[in-house]
Amino acid sequence: MRPPRMAELLLRLTIRDKAVFEGVLGDLEEELDRLVRSGNRPRNPGLWYWRATAGLSGRFAFASLPGAGARKGRSPMRDARAGRRLLEGVTKDLVYALRGLSRNPGFALAALLILAVGIGGTVAMFSVVERTLLRPLPFRDPEQLVVGLGTVEGESYNQTVSAHDFSDLRDQSSAFEGLAAQTAWPWISSVTGGERPVRLPVGWVSVDFFRVLGVEPVLGRSFTPDEGVAGSANVAMISHGFWQQSFGGDQGIVGRSINVDGNSSVIVGVAPAGFHVWVDCEVWMPMRLGEGFAEDRRYQNFFMIGRLGPGVPLEQAQSQADVIAADLAAEYPATNQGEGFRLTDLQEATTQSYRSSLFLLLGGVGLLLLIACGNLAALFLARGLNRRTEFSVRVALGASGSRILRQVLLESLVISFGGGLLGLTATLLGRELIVATLPFDLPPTVANAGVSWPLLGFALAVSIGTGILIGITPAIRAARRNAAEGLKAGARTVLSSGTRIRNGLVVAQVALSLVLLISSGLLIRSFAHLRGIEPGFDTGNLLAFDLELPGPEYPAPADRTIFFDALERQVRAIPGVVDVAMINRLPIRTFGGNTYVYPLGERPPSGEQARTANERWVVPGYFEAMGIPVLRGRGIEPSDGPDSPPVLVINERMAQEFFPSEDPLGKQVIIDYDEDTVLEVVGVVGNVRFDGPAGRAFQAMYHSYLQEPVTRMALGIRVAGDAAPIMAAVREAVWGLDPNLPISDVDWMDRVVARTMGDQTTMAILVTLFAWVALVLTALGLYGVLAYFVTLRVPELGLRIALGAGSRDVVRQVARRGLGLLAAGMVLGFAGALGTTRFLQGLLFGVRPTDPLTFLTICLFLGGVGAVACAIPARRALRVDPVTALRSE
Amino acid sequence: MNKTSYLGELEHMILLAVLRLGDHAYGMSIRDELASQVGREVKRSAAYITLERLSTKGYLTTRMGASTPERGGRAKRYYEITGAGKEALRESGVAFKRLWEGQESLLEEI
Numbered sequence A: 001m002r003p004p005r006m007a008e009l010l011l012r013l014t015i016r017d018k019a020v021f022e023g024v025l026g027d028l029e030e031e032l033d034r035l036v037r038s039g040n041r042p043r044n045p046g047l048w049y050w051r052a053t054a055g056l057s058g059r060f061a062f063a064s065l066p067g068a069g070a071r072k073g074r075s076p077m078r079d080a081r082a083g084r085r086l087l088e089g090v091t092k093d094l095v096y097a098l099r100g101l102s103r104n105p106g107f108a109l110a111a112l113l114i115l116a117v118g119i120g121g122t123v124a125m126f127s128v129v130e131r132t133l134l135r136p137l138p139f140r141d142p143e144q145l146v147v148g149l150g151t152v153e154g155e156s157y158n159q160t161v162s163a164h165d166f167s168d169l170r171d172q173s174s175a176f177e178g179l180a181a182q183t184a185w186p187w188i189s190s191v192t193g194g195e196r197p198v199r200l201p202v203g204w205v206s207v208d209f210f211r212v213l214g215v216e217p218v219l220g221r222s223f224t225p226d227e228g229v230a231g232s233a234n235v236a237m238i239s240h241g242f243w244q245q246s247f248g249g250d251q252g253i254v255g256r257s258i259n260v261d262g263n264s265s266v267i268v269g270v271a272p273a274g275f276h277v278w279v280d281c282e283v284w285m286p287m288r289l290g291e292g293f294a295e296d297r298r299y300q301n302f303f304m305i306g307r308l309g310p311g312v313p314l315e316q317a318q319s320q321a322d323v324i325a326a327d328l329a330a331e332y333p334a335t336n337q338g339e340g341f342r343l344t345d346l347q348e349a350t351t352q353s354y355r356s357s358l359f360l361l362l363g364g365v366g367l368l369l370l371i372a373c374g375n376l377a378a379l380f381l382a383r384g385l386n387r388r389t390e391f392s393v394r395v396a397l398g399a400s401g402s403r404i405l406r407q408v409l410l411e412s413l414v415i416s417f418g419g420g421l422l423g424l425t426a427t428l429l430g431r432e433l434i435v436a437t438l439p440f441d442l443p444p445t446v447a448n449a450g451v452s453w454p455l456l457g458f459a460l461a462v463s464i465g466t467g468i469l470i471g472i473t474p475a476i477r478a479a480r481r482n483a484a485e486g487l488k489a490g491a492r493t494v495l496s497s498g499t500r501i502r503n504g505l506v507v508a509q510v511a512l513s514l515v516l517l518i519s520s521g522l523l524i525r526s527f528a529h530l531r532g533i534e535p536g537f538d539t540g541n542l543l544a545f546d547l548e549l550p551g552p553e554y555p556a557p558a559d560r561t562i563f564f565d566a567l568e569r570q571v572r573a574i575p576g577v578v579d580v581a582m583i584n585r586l587p588i589r590t591f592g593g594n595t596y597v598y599p600l601g602e603r604p605p606s607g608e609q610a611r612t613a614n615e616r617w618v619v620p621g622y623f624e625a626m627g628i629p630v631l632r633g634r635g636i637e638p639s640d641g642p643d644s645p646p647v648l649v650i651n652e653r654m655a656q657e658f659f660p661s662e663d664p665l666g667k668q669v670i671i672d673y674d675e676d677t678v679l680e681v682v683g684v685v686g687n688v689r690f691d692g693p694a695g696r697a698f699q700a701m702y703h704s705y706l707q708e709p710v711t712r713m714a715l716g717i718r719v720a721g722d723a724a725p726i727m728a729a730v731r732e733a734v735w736g737l738d739p740n741l742p743i744s745d746v747d748w749m750d751r752v753v754a755r756t757m758g759d760q761t762t763m764a765i766l767v768t769l770f771a772w773v774a775l776v777l778t779a780l781g782l783y784g785v786l787a788y789f790v791t792l793r794v795p796e797l798g799l800r801i802a803l804g805a806g807s808r809d810v811v812r813q814v815a816r817r818g819l820g821l822l823a824a825g826m827v828l829g830f831a832g833a834l835g836t837t838r839f840l841q842g843l844l845f846g847v848r849p850t851d852p853l854t855f856l857t858i859c860l861f862l863g864g865v866g867a868v869a870c871a872i873p874a875r876r877a878l879r880v881d882p883v884t885a886l887r888s889e
Numbered sequence B: 001m002n003k004t005s006y007l008g009e010l011e012h013m014i015l016l017a018v019l020r021l022g023d024h025a026y027g028m029s030i031r032d033e034l035a036s037q038v039g040r041e042v043k044r045s046a047a048y049i050t051l052e053r054l055s056t057k058g059y060l061t062t063r064m065g066a067s068t069p070e071r072g073g074r075a076k077r078y079y080e081i082t083g084a085g086k087e088a089l090r091e092s093g094v095a096f097k098r099l100w101e102g103q104e105s106l107l108e109e110i
Helices: A005-016 A019-038 A047-062 A078-101 A105-135 A162-174 A207-213 A239-249 A314-331 A346-387 A386-396 A401-429 A431-438 A442-449 A453-480 A483-487 A492-496 A499-532 A559-575 A622-628 A652-658 A723-739 A747-755 A758-802 A807-841 A852-878 A881-887 B007-025 B028-038 B043-059 B085-100 B105-109
Strands: A143-153 A155-159 A177-185 A188-193 A198-205 A237-238 A257-260 A265-270 A283-286 A301-310 A341-346 A542-548 A577-583 A595-600 A613-619 A629-634 A647-651 A668-671 A677-686 A698-705 A712-719 A744-748 B062-065 B077-081
Touching: A005 A019, A005 A047, A005 A807, A019 A047, A019 B028, A019 B062, A019 B077, A078 A105, A078 A401, A105 A239, A105 A346, A105 A401, A105 A431, A105 A453, A105 A668, A143 A162, A143 A314, A143 A346, A155 A346, A162 A177, A162 A301, A162 A314, A162 A341, A177 A207, A177 A622, A188 A542, A207 A301, A237 A257, A301 A314, A314 A341, A341 A346, A346 A386, A346 A401, A346 A453, A346 A499, A346 A758, A346 A807, A386 A401, A386 A747, A401 A431, A483 A559, A499 A807, A542 A723, A542 A747, A559 A712, A559 A723, A577 A613, A577 A622, A613 A652, A613 B085, A622 A712, A652 A677, A652 A698, A712 A723, A723 A852, A747 A758, A758 A807, A758 A852, A758 A881, A807 A852, B007 B028, B007 B043, B007 B077, B007 B085, B028 B043, B028 B077, B043 B062, B043 B077, B043 B085, B077 B085
Parallel strands: A198 A283, A237 A265, A613 A698, A647 A677
Antiparallel strands: A143 A155, A143 A301, A143 A341, A177 A198, A177 A301, A188 A198, A188 A257, A237 A283, A257 A265, A542 A712, A542 A744, A577 A712, A595 A613, A595 A668, A629 A677, A647 A698, A668 A677, B062 B077
């Protein structure tokens, strides 16, 4: 009968000598064989083997313990004995610890759960931090990769660069092994050729984009240099997801064609699953200087990815780029004046949008864990004091101080390990939920990343740290106590000597919760501020979706006008539709392009750039349907057709910027240096915050769609009643006109607006949750320490009352103690909050990190809660009966 | 006199068992011998550790024997007493014998 593989392996691992192992295992098999023959077959032979091997391997393992042993001339037997003694000692202490805890299962369970939540939360946040910020990016030698962006006047907000600037930097800098570029936002395009028409984000990349990152296509190839030359045949690479979904993972996909916005492109390769750099794309096409987004130097549509040459530091590449930028500014002042390049480490650049939030949340749960540790340490301390007789007896019977220290420490370590194990398990099971709850878009790969050594190490370290933090003071106190002192019943000096530590714990708790409460208060105020800002149009009951007409099928502008005119009429006829707004890109939902503009005759001198404004195209009736007020003149009207003079409606902001002291109506402007087309300003409308309430109201101008019918349109339908049947009727209307048109991104406008505040919302909710838990824990801690104080003082209070002390004196004595601790904690916490809230800066909107109102309100609030926590034990002190109190003395 | 030069109780018994078993001394048979002659069930782990320790001390040598089917094809590890082993046994035996002198009647009482 063969032993179980694992048992055999265990034995093999512990018995180093192969010959001994052979002999032992052979003997085991022979023994079992004999048992079977003699009719004493064990009921479970596997279990029999396990028992036998467990005993053997345990003994052999200790016999081979390092550091002891034959080398020092000691016999293996003695080593085994020493090892066994150590094991038995620890085992015995562990048994003591478990027994000690089981004597008070409620306490143990509560402590376990508190730590499971505390450690679990910390580990969960760390797991996200580790996967996003600490784990290297999935590219070849990721530490060499940098992101290149533009700067304006040295300001380094994320500014894109033009394809021309990119190619000049690439050709002139020697710092890079390779430099590539990609359009800096996903261009949503209609893609056909798969199972059904879809709208997908498309990116234009320099031909060596994938090579620079060190990414190999799973199928086919990436782009060749000649595919990046203007005028060459259209080719495309597709994402793994698109390949799977629309082509069923067809192995013969390379060489087939897809149609992107009406242009046929041959698929040359498939990117690996999960490939993602900064901007989500499903289709990549080669960028070609002089075409499309790369047409002109003034079109700044790209970000760059560079691979630094071996041993080249980032600073060297940056200083080279600075020189090249200065040269470019001198050569092309109209477009490049004041502009530069900024290189950042790729990982830092890609994580910067959520880096601070993530560290803030990690810090928040960490603080919470610390506060919970404070409560548990106080509980363990009180428990130790109650067990002083037990320890004294053990010491009197010969237990050493270190032995008692070990036992008490093991109790808290058992709890913290249990809590850590529960927390880690919950983290691993709830991975996807955690990632979904977090208020920022993390790379899609984060949720799938498995367990890692750093995560396990962190969980272990936090568990050990927590266990020691909770247990060390009670353990040292228990060990130091001398037997005789403890055995004297009612020795009050012993009882009260833990007070200072407990006081310190409560002060720390109050301070830490004040920091959390103030953070939460700031986030809530910021959020409320944000909620109060109107985006500039009526978002209520407004359904939105996008449509794009394929260019080749609607070549004539009139075709498009006819289509959208018909669609608008049909949609208006649907019962429940109140109004219809049509624009090429709805605000907040879709970004709009900024274009150069100047009043006629005020062309900026060469070497200076024209100012820019956001540019959109609207169908007559748009402003009325959206609830955007027309402040002066008129909106776009049906009469603004292809044959009438080109008109422009501008927003209030643009009117102030461009015509500060004049009447903007009737003014003529030039857009994008096109002096052949003069547009007349016919109206001024209210500002709209295109990026959501947190964004600013940028200057904007609206064309008449009828005068320049673009292919892409978005519809905002104001509805009354149930949306589902209305949307079904809308779909019918669209497909009745053209059955091949994809309808994309159907959503409620107010939800779209809410999503722009998603970060702030969830951050506020999470931090507030932390703060409430911290508040409850702190109130309990404060109550606990005062209640204990009153218990200790019962005889003294009884005596005072007996001697005629008034109730006021008694309450004052207790309250002074409690309020003193509270005040000390709040002073510390206030200072701490002043120092730390600046880390919130990036998340706060309309509130300063040191907002005095928030600080004051929260201090009063915590003070009030703290006072209540003090009042309860103070009332108990009042009820002390002097007779009972004195009799117990 | 150096006290470690004397054999421990289990060492003493195992060396004697090996001596008695001659060519057939391996783990199983040694434990069987102790069980049948002394009535003592020696724990597996104790037996093997002691055997290996005696080998390390040079009191036993080992050789691998043939494998048999009931052993799952694994070879037996045979133990054989060395000169040093016999010397150690002799020393311990002499010590016991001296101490026993005049007390033999105790053996007959049982």
